[in-house]
Amino acid sequence: MVVHSQSAALDHCSLIKTCKPTTSVFKGIPVVDLRDPEAKNLIVKACEEYGFFKLVNHGVPMEFFTRLEAEALKFFNLPQSDKDKAGLPDPFGYGFKKIGSNGDVGWVEYLLLNTNPQITSLKSLTVFRETPEIFRSAVNDYIQAVKRMTFEVVELLADGLKIEPRDALSRLLRDEKSDSCFRLNHYPPCPELQALGGRNLIGFGEHTDPQIISVLRSNNTSGLQICLRDKTWVSVPPDQTSFFINVGDALQVMTNGRLRSVRHRVLAESMRSRVSMIYFGGPPLSEKIAPLASLMAKGEESLYEEFTWWEYKTSAYKSRLGDYRLGLFEKK
Ligand code: GA4
Numbered sequence: 001m002v003v004h005s006q007s008a009a010l011d012h013c014s015l016i017k018t019c020k021p022t023t024s025v026f027k028g029i030p031v032v033d034l035r036d037p038e039a040k041n042l043i044v045k046a047c048e049e050y051g052f053f054k055l056v057n058h059g060v061p062m063e064f065f066t067r068l069e070a071e072a073l074k075f076f077n078l079p080q081s082d083k084d085k086a087g088l089p090d091p092f093g094y095g096f097k098k099i100g101s102n103g104d105v106g107w108v109e110y111l112l113l114n115t116n117p118q119i120t121s122l123k124s125l126t127v128f129r130e131t132p133e134i135f136r137s138a139v140n141d142y143i144q145a146v147k148r149m150t151f152e153v154v155e156l157l158a159d160g161l162k163i164e165p166r167d168a169l170s171r172l173l174r175d176e177k178s179d180s181c182f183r184l185n186h187y188p189p190c191p192e193l194q195a196l197g198g199r200n201l202i203g204f205g206e207h208t209d210p211q212i213i214s215v216l217r218s219n220n221t222s223g224l225q226i227c228l229r230d231k232t233w234v235s236v237p238p239d240q241t242s243f244f245i246n247v248g249d250a251l252q253v254m255t256n257g258r259l260r261s262v263r264h265r266v267l268a269e270s271m272r273s274r275v276s277m278i279y280f281g282g283p284p285l286s287e288k289i290a291p292l293a294s295l296m297a298k299g300e301e302s303l304y305e306e307f308t309w310w311e312y313k314t315s316a317y318k319s320r321l322g323d324y325r326l327g328l329f330e331k332k
Contacts, residue, residue: 016097016105018199019267025222026234031242033057034152040160047157051247051262052226054236055153058243060145064138065217065240068184069275071138076109076186076275086111091317092181099204104321106204107268108187115143115180115279143182146243146279147173150215153245154281161255164294169212169254172283179282179309180211187223187266187274200267203274208261210316210325211248211282218244218276227263249326250283250312253304256291261326285310304329 030046030053032039046053075083086094089112090101096109154169163169172178187203203223217240218224224236224244236244249261266274283289287309291302307329316325 016107017202017205019202021200024232024234025237026226026228027237029054029236031056034059034149034156040156043153043157044160047247047251047259050226050228051252051260052264053245054239055149055243055245056241058149060149060243062241064142064145065277068138068142068277069219071135072111072184072186072275072277075111075135075184076188083109099321100317102318102320104205106266107190107201108185108203108266110186111184113139113182113184115147115182116176116178139182142277143279146215146217147180147281149243150213150279150281153215154213161258161295163292168292168294169251172212172287173281175284177284177286179285179313181280181282183276183278183280185266185274185276185278187221187268187276189271189273190268191270193268193270203266203268205321206263206265207321208263208325209246209248209280210250210313211280212250212254213248213281214246214278215281216244216246216276216278217242218274221269221272221274223266223269223274224276225265225267227265233265248280248282249316250289250309252326253289253329254292255295256300257303258295282313283309285313301331303331305331 030042030050032042032046032053033056035057036042043053083094083096089095092112092114094111097105097107099106099108151170151174154173155166158166158169173180185204190201193201206227218238220238220240222235222238225233226236227233246264247259247261251259252261285308288306289309289312290304290306304326312329315328319325
């Protein structure tokens with residue numbers, strides 16, 4: 001996404017929403033140290049209060065981040081015509097401004113990849129010409145390490161919530177048919193933002209993630225915001241060494257609303273480019289998504305109609321980004 005002139009850039013921006021700048025950098029993001037003996041309780045508390053937390057001491061080597069970030073930038077810095085050869089994200093490939101298939105747009109370009117099986121056949125890799133292997137191994141190493149760490153996190157969460165068996169969540173992510181995906185986002189700087197009267201350009205509009213859990217790592221740029229329970233938007237201070245973890249819609253249902261998926265969005269920066277990498281851990285398509293029996297109090301009823309992940313995903317992919325997608329599945 002190379003910006004040629006101010007007017008061209010503003011043309012580009014014209015469909016993309018802006019919002020008032022939010023000044024509040026939130027100091028209260030819960031931080032969980034994966035090696036803390038109390039981690040399981042802290043994860044539960046963070047997920048209950050915010051549906052979101054920062055994970056430190058996670059054991060994934062920084063080298064995996066920097067290698068993948070460099071590879072991602074190599075791709076995003078290719079000429080637009082080369083990137084376009086990578087194939088549209090239907091569902092996996094390269095996307096430029098368009099998000100989903102229902103008219104949502106953002107100041108973002110991205111690669112969307114399947115995590116099962118390993119990244120082997122993605123058409124977009126051919127644009128790397130002589131270096132597809134380097135990209136492939138950077139993605140695979142990163143995903144493998146992040147998955148392993150995520151399994152541990154959801155097992156701690158299950159422990160903390162006293163879910164039985166302990167692998168009730170992690171087995172869904174470990175399953176070779178798990179419908180998980182991976183996204184590399186690039187939010188180019190938008191210097192012309194100043195011309196928009198100090199407003200912020202929406203990089204990725206507000207939404208919740210449909211899956212069980214999402215694990216994000218970004219470079220040191222700000223932009224990520226979460227919506228607190230009182231509906232205020234707050235900025236998450238960036239930390240390129242840590243992960244940010246989101247509760248997704250499926251986990252909300254599996255905990256019968258005890259944990260809530262967090263609404264979040266990304267604002268573009270005017271001077272620096274943001275790169276983020278997100279693993280979305282989802283269950284197999286055929287899996288029934290319903291409250292886990294061990295979490296239900298005596299006589300408690302599910303807040304949701306029963307559905308499979310395939311049904312939910314199909315419905316989600318027909319929705320607009322900002323929709324409250326679980327609404328369709330709530331019991332009346
Ligand atoms: C949000 C979480 C993931 O990025 C994603 C997104 C997907 C897409 O970009 O194609 C969706 C969005 C996400 C939710 C609603 C639908 C589908 C765009 C959109 C408008 C890959 C996912 O699984 O759902």
